[in-house]
Amino acid sequence: MxxxxxxxxxxxxxxxxxxxxxxxxxxxxxxxxxxxxxxxxxxxxxxxxxxxxxxxxxxxxxxxxxxxxxxxxxxxxxxxxxxxxxxxxxxxxxxxxxxxxxxxxxxxxxxxxxxxxxxxxxxxxxxxxxxxxxxxxxxxxxxxxxxxxxxxxxxxxxxxxxxxxxxxxYNPLRSDLIKPERNSSIDFNARYILFVGTLKYAKGFDIFFKLAKAFPEKSFVAVINTSKRELDSFAKNEEVPDNLTFYRRPSNISEIYKNALFTLNLSRPQICIETFGLTLIESMSFGVPVIAPKYGGPLEIVNSKVGFLVEPEDTEQIEKIVFDVTELEWHRLSNDALIHSRNFSTTNYIRAMVKIL
CATH class of the missing domain: 3.40.50.2000 (Glycogen Phosphorylase B;)
Known part of the structure; x- marks a missing residue:
């Protein structure tokens, strides 16, 4: 065959x-x-x-x-x-x-x-x-x-x-992601807000960038899939705040995921409705809750036990989630996110695919 x-x-x-x-x-x-x-x-x-x-x-x-x-x-x-x-x-x-x-x-x-x-x-x-x-x-x-x-x-x-x-x-979790033990030793207040995506307007990076500038007391990390030239051009033309760190196509994304407080997906629904949300399930597999658009694919994979569904441009709502979550509530979200992510295992995926090939 x-x-x-x-x-x-x-x-x-x-x-x-x-x-x-x-x-x-x-x-x-x-x-x-x-x-x-x-x-x-x-x-x-x-x-x-x-x-x-x-x-x-x-x-x-x-x-x-x-x-x-x-x-x-x-x-x-x-x-x-x-x-x-x-x-x-x-x-x-x-x-x-x-x-x-x-x-x-x-x-x-x-x-x-x-x-x-x-x-x-x-x-x-x-x-x-x-x-x-x-x-x-x-x-x-x-x-x-x-x-x-x-x-x-x-x-x-x-x-x-x-x-x-x-x-x-449904898409599976990446088989090449190394799954270390959840980092429970890091101080709750030391965790950062994470964005994984591109610099495109449709993907809402500008919203994330504005959040980072608005809240200097919080740390923000952006993992960007782009060329070095494009990222350098952005950094040259924009005033990047000290609390924002960039990583371009890192090989150690597992280490970046596990130390996050929340992973944000901010795709603008009027331009780009997410069809699934791979970074959301990847984040959950490290016990990191998510904040995602309340449209399209994320509606099927995110619930109130593992994160929050929002209007991506409603920065006040996002601010309230990030600043109001207690350490106890976050740990509950983290545990449930980790459990929920197992529904997207490679084993479950292959079991479904074998029936149609």
């Missing part, structure tokens, strides 16, 4: 990370093959029997970005088509897993050759409108089965996915 995975952009974001965990813990015997753009992200060549690169990079210019995307999908289509045709000539079985809505070229190639196509959908809406319509149409005509990462994502795509067998399978 051959399992062919197709993913557009291999970087350090959520969708390649989740696919990487699936591949590392793959529950079926067979050859694992991937078509993606590079080896520079979570998807590692060591986890696959064959690793094919199809040229693509993410341009900041819209027209160039679209042209590069189309070129990449032409390459993906021809490459996947040729490889599947070769396997079918050898009378070998094939299943194709399309990670996100974007790699439609791989789905079309698989459909034309009559092999099973599983779409693994992490996202909701893709801009521009015409591209979104085209990608959902391709998914509709090619998918044998669909896996959604949350009920929110499933509901969002219900109109076009109606009639196609589908499942909601």
């Amino acid at each position: 051959n399992y062919i995975f197709v993913h557009l952009l291999n970087d350090n974001s959520g969708s390649p990370r989740v696919l990487s965990d699936l591949v590392k813990n793959f529950p079926k015997k067979g050859r694992k093959v991937i078509f993606t753009n590079s080896c520079s992200g979570f998807l590692s060549s060591s986890d696959f029997d064959k690793f094919f690169c199809c040229f693509y990079y993410l341009s900041k210019y819209s027209i160039l970005k679209l042209l590069l995307f189309v070129l990449n999908q032409v390459l993906v289509f021809t490459s996947v088509f040729g490889y599947i045709a070769y396997l079918k000539f050898k009378k070998e079985k094939v299943t194709v897993i399309i990670n996100t809505l974007l790699p439609f070229g791989g789905a079309l190639a698989a459909k034309l050759l009559g092999v099973k196509v599983i779409y693994y959908i992490h996202e909701t809406y893709i801009k521009p409108d015409l591209l979104n319509t085209f990608l959902t149409f391709c998914s509709r005509i090619t998918a044998s089965r669909i896996v959604f990462v949350s009920k929110y994502v499933s509901s969002f795509h219900r109109k076009w996915s109606h009639g196609i067998p589908n499942d909601v399978i």
Whole structure:
């Protein structure tokens, strides 16, 4: 049996990370093959029997970005088509897993050759409108089965996915995160407010930055997934307060999580509704409660026992949570968060995935 995975952009974001965990813990015997753009992200060549690169990079210019995307999908289509045709000539079985809505070229190639196509959908809406319509149409005509990462994502795509067998399978905790014992020795008042994400406006980093400037008596830590150039540019152009520490793509994120008071997700719902919330379950796995938007995926994974659901731009509410929580209440939240995070274990994830592969 051959399992062919197709993913557009291999970087350090959520969708390649989740696919990487699936591949590392793959529950079926067979050859694992991937078509993606590079080896520079979570998807590692060591986890696959064959690793094919199809040229693509993410341009900041819209027209160039679209042209590069189309070129990449032409390459993906021809490459996947040729490889599947070769396997079918050898009378070998094939299943194709399309990670996100974007790699439609791989789905079309698989459909034309009559092999099973599983779409693994992490996202909701893709801009521009015409591209979104085209990608959902391709998914509709090619998918044998669909896996959604949350009920929110499933509901969002219900109109076009109606009639196609589908499942909601929550993302698992990162298998590469080292789980040290909870740091109970650190003084409660020494714990910091943590943000894990990007500098993008949609992700609400500016809200976190304002909170750090407004409350110099609290320590703030930002773990940022960005280039060194972008982070240096931000630090140069903004007056960074002394109580805010930056880490860019750190290798020791486990150590950073475990000393936090709260982990904040501040994505603006009018621009970016979180489809799941990987950093939230990661935080909880270290016994750190969370503060998250009361929209989308976080509604399914955060409750009053493990954290707080808020309007991200309501800084007064966030301030009240951070400053009013007692040490006793925090420890109760911490214990419940740790217990709750076990629902998202790799074991539970693989048990669910094996039923559909």
